[in-house]
Amino acid sequence: MRPFAYHRPADPAEAVALVAADPAASFLGGGTNLVDHLKLGVTRPGTLVDVTGLGLDTVEQTDASLRIGTNVRNSDLAAHPALRAGWPAVSRALLAGASGQIRNQATTGGNLLQRTRCVYFQDVTTPCNKRESGSGCSAIGGYGRYNAVLGASGQCVATHPSDLAVALAALDAVVVVLGPDGERRIPATELHRLPEEHPEHDTTLRHGELITAVELPSSPLAARSTYQKARDRASYAFALVSAAVGLDLDEDGTVRDVRIAWGGVAHKPWRATRAEDALRGEQPTEDAVRAAVDIELTGANTDDQSAYKLPMVRATTTYAVHRLLEGSR
Amino acid sequence: MSVQLSVDGRRVDVNVDPRTTLLDLLRERLDVIAPKKGCDHGQCGSCTVLLDGRRHLTCLALAVAQDGAEIVTAEGLAGGPDGEHDLHAMQRAFLEHDGYQCGYCTPGQICSAVGMLAELADGHPSHVSPDLTAAPKATDEEIRERMSGNLCRCGAYVGILAAIRQSAQASA
Known part of the structure; x- marks a missing residue:
């Protein structure tokens, strides 16, 4: 070291x-x-x-939102009664990540700023544009099972590993940031970025900017939300793909509003707005969800190793909606 | 840099290089060898201790960042001098149920199990809890999920599960 x-x-x-x-x-x-x-x-x-000596470790609830200090540990946040009742997808996402020990240690802000688990990024003997700008990408044409299928570039095909970030992207969270010039608020969907020509930058944060809090707005969608994760083993593994879904239904069962975000498919949590648009006003049947997912996946790019992710995204999203309709969260 | 800790009830005041992990401080400087170095990357759980009462990996913690912490290792869980009657109830349960083979992961398993049961008692949900808002129960499925951060390469999981199940029932 x-x-x-x-x-x-x-x-x-x-x-x-x-x-x-x-x-x-x-x-x-x-x-x-x-x-x-x-x-x-x-x-x-x-x-x-x-930054763990800064305080910023409380969860505060108002009528309209939940404000989570950046130093709240993942285990404490997942267990918070207000979060479990009002934003179950966020609690589920946290509980689907890491191990009991790591959830006791990891912070809210730190979870969002964790780096990709792309095997080449973590192996300093191999080229990686994210680790060392301009050195090349070993994952393109290499071991590709974990590669992105949406929004990748010729420079980088890494995926973002956070489960929490996917739930935050789905539920319209806001990330509060303190920088040298003061505070600013970033929609969770705009915290992480696509790799384009600069995969060395995971986020839109400037050097020195510190995440101080995450705010979750209250909504019927958030209260009826869940997180579904597919992985190589039953526990303690990163997502192959995952889906956070929030659902708000009219009295006749049609979709009044919906939120869908995916993990494991891109360099950032992928908010599936085209799938959301396709589902609004429809009955949320399995066929309708599959059709909506396919609209979002129109731009997907896969190879032999990553092609499995598309049917897995379809199944994961469909199952999440099914669970919400069943009443489980 | 100076770090003050309580380790198994003993006050410790040491100077450490900022690069020193808590695990290396415990094992190499303080001769506290109950926590084990398995993977040294947070994947196996054999370095688990209780830090301020919560299960914690020592390999992914810098010692300088833990100033003021109270650390209890598997050794400190036992009540006093060596001897069966001084063992923690979880340690006795691991003995009764053969919750180990080579024993290398065992101190981490035991600290993790003690911390895990405290989380259950506090009502923390898990990934397999069917209802997020209900009080969780110590079912086999819950115990397996909550112990997934502790690997046993001997595969003594059947005995580990039986030991933790017994402790959970005794403390319920």
């Missing part, structure tokens, strides 16, 4: 100033991803600014 300086400020503005002033500085949260990357040499920061 390369040497680094360590700071643990008590004030958010001081933490932001420390990182903003130093291009080689990184924020440290629970450490469950970053400490591993320090060992692997995936990242080599000169300074770590530990």
